[in-house]
Amino acid sequence: MSKERRVDPQIQVGLLVDPAGFPLELLMFEGNKAETTAIILVLEAFQERHGITDLVVVADAGMLSANNLNVIEDAGFTFIVGSRLTKAPYDFQEYFDAKGNRFTNGEVLESTRLMGTGKNAWELRVVYQRSAKRLARDNRNINLMERKALAVAEGKSLLKKMRFLKVTGAEKELNEKIIERARMLAGLKGYVTNLPIEAVPATKVISAYHDLWQVKASFRMTKSDLRARPIFHREVDSLDAHLTVVFAALAIGRHLQKLTGLPLKRLITDLKAVRSAKVLINGQVVTFVAQITEGVGEVLSRLRGGY
Secondary structure (H helix, E strand, O other), X not given: OOOOOOOOOOEEEEEEEOOOOOXXXXXXXXXXXXXXXXXXXXXXXXXXXXOOOOOEEEEOOOOXXXXXXXXXXXXXXXXXXXXXXXXXXXXXXXXXXXXXXXXXXXXXXXXXXEEOOXXXXXXXXXXXXXXXXXXXXHHHHHHHHHHHHHHHHOOOXXXXXXXXXXXXXXXXXXXXXXXXXXXXXXXXXXXXXXOOOOOOOHHHHXXXXXXXXXXXXXXXXXXXOOOOOOOOOOOHHHHHHHHHHHHHHHHHHHHHHHHHOOXXXXXXXXXXXXXXXXEEEOOEEEEEOOOOOHHHHHHXXXXXXXX
């Protein structure tokens, strides 16, 4: 459904990009098509078109469920996916008992996790990394959630569902066990992958996932700078044409960014002012030459050098 809670008909767009955010494949689906099916179709279309056999799918934690990962793995793809910390395995307990929650900045831990349930369960590799910056942010958020839960427990705020609040009948209190576990895991970020450890070390897994910000940047550019939505079309051919134009514009924009090192919005703003004109005045053509500043001149020089 639309995040704006509109009742307009919805479509689903599958955009595949490389680690630098350059668009590789764009497919359009009906709004009620299952996300798993759409992902596989996008991947297989690109794979077949270019004859690629080795492809690693990178996605955030909210995009792919255990079932989706199973489908992607069965289709022959490898993947790196963000892992929610609430699912961090309890086999870290031995580590915590020995060292507490003290980690060095950038420290990496390896573990495994069973995905799925029952006979369909299978084991995947999980990589965790501790970050001092993330630790500070997580502790701020934990303190904030603890204060809010305490206010509810003391009757100072209205009752509502909270992670750190334990409700038993009419009694409300802080869930100390959940709070303690949250503090133990603060600063950690997890990554689930089916890539073997002997072929791809943890540092490469983490590095590949961090490139995901380029993917998100391409989606933001598509939605805002290139105005992919809202779409004022109804026919399939018109929808396809609209998205094809957006896809081409995204590819050109990403190419220009690579050549100049500038954000697309800045590039458009700077170049929009570079205009020349010929005006007919009293039967005579007067030429107004474009005013090119030193900075714009450097940008144009880079663009000429890229072609």
